[in-house]
Amino acid sequence: MSERQNAFTIKTNRLSDEVYNKLAKHAKSRRLGDYISSLILRDLDDSSNGRKAIEGKKTYEMLEHIKNELADLKTLAKTTGFVGNDSFKEEEPSKVLQLKEGKIADLENISGSLDDDDLEEYNDF
Numbered sequence: 001m002s003e004r005q006n007a008f009t010i011k012t013n014r015l016s017d018e019v020y021n022k023l024a025k026h027a028k029s030r031r032l033g034d035y036i037s038s039l040i041l042r043d044l045d046d047s048s049n050g051r052k053a054i055e056g057k058k059t060y061e062m063l064e065h066i067k068n069e070l071a072d073l074k075t076l077a078k079t080t081g082f083v084g085n086d087s088f089k090e091e092e093p094s095k096v097l098q099l100k101e102g103k104i105a106d107l108e109n110i111s112g113s114l115d116d117d118d119l120e121e122y123n124d125f
Contacts, residue, residue: 012020026032076082 010023012023015023023032023035026035
């Protein structure tokens with residue numbers, strides 16, 4: 001960041017009397033810097049709120065567009081017979097056999113072997 005200037009110059013001959021008197025009042029009370037700073041912060045906050053409002057409006061417009069597109073797709077799906085009259089039907093998931101604890105799933109495809117070491121009982125308690 002560049003080095004700050006110690007002071008700014010304001011050409012007072014271009015200011016209205018009302019603005020000049022307001023600035024002069026704050027300058028005499030040695031609060032002109034604070035006053036200008038508060039005005040700028042308020043302006044920055046207002047522009048931030050304005051930006052948020054614009055973003056909110058754009059989001060709303062986008063959601064409305066998506067809603068319209070979905071309605072068009074639903075209408076198209078109904079006219080082509082792709083879907084029933086009311087809505088998309090949920091397909092039932094294929095039923096997967098649940099194995100219960102202690103049951104052997106398949107006795108036909110057993111592979112592997114046991115060594116004598118596998119048959120020894122270990123107690124690590």
